[in-house]
Amino acid sequence: MAQVSVTHLSKAYRQYPNRWLRLLEWFLPISKSKHSLKWILQDINFHLSSGDAVGIVGVNGAGKSTLLKLITGTTQPTIGSVKIEGRVAALLELGMGFHQDFTGRQNALMSGQLLGLRPLEIERLMPEIEDFAEIGDYIDQPVRVYSSGMQVRLAFAVATALRPDILIVDEALSVGDAYFQHKSFSKIRSFQELGTTLLFVSHDLATIRSLCPKVIWLENGAVREFGETKEVLDAYATAIYAKNQDVVGVEKRSLEESAVKKEITHQKRDSRLSFINNSNLRNDIQIFEFNKNAIGWGDGGAKITDTTLFDTDGVPLSWIIGGEEVVLAIEAIAMQDLSNVFVGFMVRNKLGQNLFGDNTYLTTINEPINIGKNTVFKTTFRFLMPLMPQGSYAITSGITTGTQLDHVVHEWIHEALFFESHNRYSVNGLIGVPMYDIQIKELQSNF
């Protein structure tokens, strides 16, 4: 039995060139309509049965929030219908309309009633709510003194105090700290097992992977894909990266294909790579386009025109899986004659910590490189991309002449290339190093 049935759901906002025309349309119903329709969602169809968990992804403005609002009944559809069976608890926005001047307890009572609970029921559930929210004495303080994390804790605790038949969660939870998120997710999972249908909107693909077996990908108000999480998210990620890179025709390479290729070309690899890559533990690293407007410095003797990551076959990468071999290419043009050129890069994490990097100095120390004015030159570094903890990273690239100790910087770009790591496999430390071999052996028995 379908618990959520969405058929031909479409939503449009009326737009009038000016307010007088709206008035005219109201009072002269015979005249032709003066408004134009701005379609936010068009012809959405899906059916979810009890226990389904579906993630909804899409770029900003794709219609995710509107879809959720239509499902909860906050806004009315223009065409089509939503049929819901069971009690819905929705965590659409921070605080669920908490009144700032009232205490957490009073607000909890109010929100509970809005969710369709009776005051006595809420009274009975209050200890559990307090327990789950873990905001201590703040429960009797006005909500205005709460941090946004505390508000979301309380809101989530109230919304999930009684298992809803349908749970709808928008970005809201991302405000909570890691501990609370973890706790919320396990609660959501336990609800799922008991038959709660989950609709979950997030930009955090890793969370969606862990919670939802199915994903709806919304694009420009329509369902672009609806299916198995892995496939839809791969397609989604590829499309996003392709858009970022402005590359036409970045194809979705099947994992098997690339795994086979690596088997042949590279001998040295993390022995767990093929297992990791085919599980949801893989370390997806998303790469953005060379940042032309990045801030840099230098005397202008050379100009970096491109910084790109390639695979070993020379195909530009929009995303890679940590633990595989990549080639970093730095292209530059000499604005003057350069002697003793050396080129370097550094990978930094979000906190600006230098993780790893290298330069051409030692390689070229015996045969210094000289480059004439207006010459375009390309430097490549081939290396094993480590496994990266989740987060965003930047590659700094630079061109200098001289020696490592005494040199002139011609150009140094701080954030030439960004990449982002989506990691399900926990990496301990700043980076993970591929393990060639891991073994446990019994050496001797004491008995």
Place this chain on the structure above:
Amino acid sequence: MDLISSTKLTAIYRYRGFIFSSVKREFDSRYRNSVLGPAWLVLNPLAQILMFTLVFSQLMRTRLPGVESPFGYSIFLCAGLLTWGLFADILNRSQNMFLDNANFLKKISFPRICIPIIVILNSCLGFAIILSLFVGFLLISGNFPGWIFFAIAPIILLQIFLAAGLGMFLGVLNVFFRDIGHLFGIVLQFWFWLTPIVYPFAVLPDWAQRIVMLNPMTPIMISYQGILVQGLPPIWFSLFPAVLLACALCFFSALLFKRLIGEMVDEL
């Protein structure tokens, strides 16, 4: 078309807890962080009554025909001002009710009809407090008109329906055209002076009486004043146009509300 279907009524019943706590919450929040608290509820009309008594009764020596009590004019004023206060309060709250609750409407799904109900109950709560103080004053000063007093109940009910219907209409329109709020502030001023509240209807010249009689609030006010000042039963027939108007307004507003509620949430 059934405007208030049985499902709607059960929805209201199911959300009664929400409605009552909203009323309580709004009442609380209005006087929270103030030292005198709900006393402000009374101080406002009290100041108004003192002012009008002073200006009209003492300075301008207005006398009510056939009333000798020293409190005569004050009671006459209370009869009009307090009930007009309820009328104006419902209207003022109603025209902003959807705008004020925009966040609620946009984010949470609940029967939307709760909002006007909360607004009306809130106004009535304030009025009930003022009215009971007024009754206390009447009893202590020996001016209580007796059983006839309870004749004001159906008139108050009529007035509430009139205000609710009109308020709902203004509230819905105000979402689309914010001019309504500004415009109606002015209209309400004129309306006040075109209603025999601070002056007795009888002192008006004939031509003015004919104009003022077109105002549906006039017979309502005359009835209150008759009951409370002279202890006279109202001329029920004179209230008939107001009843008709209240029914029409409520019906039309409910229709408008039902038709536009979806678009309203989009517009907020």
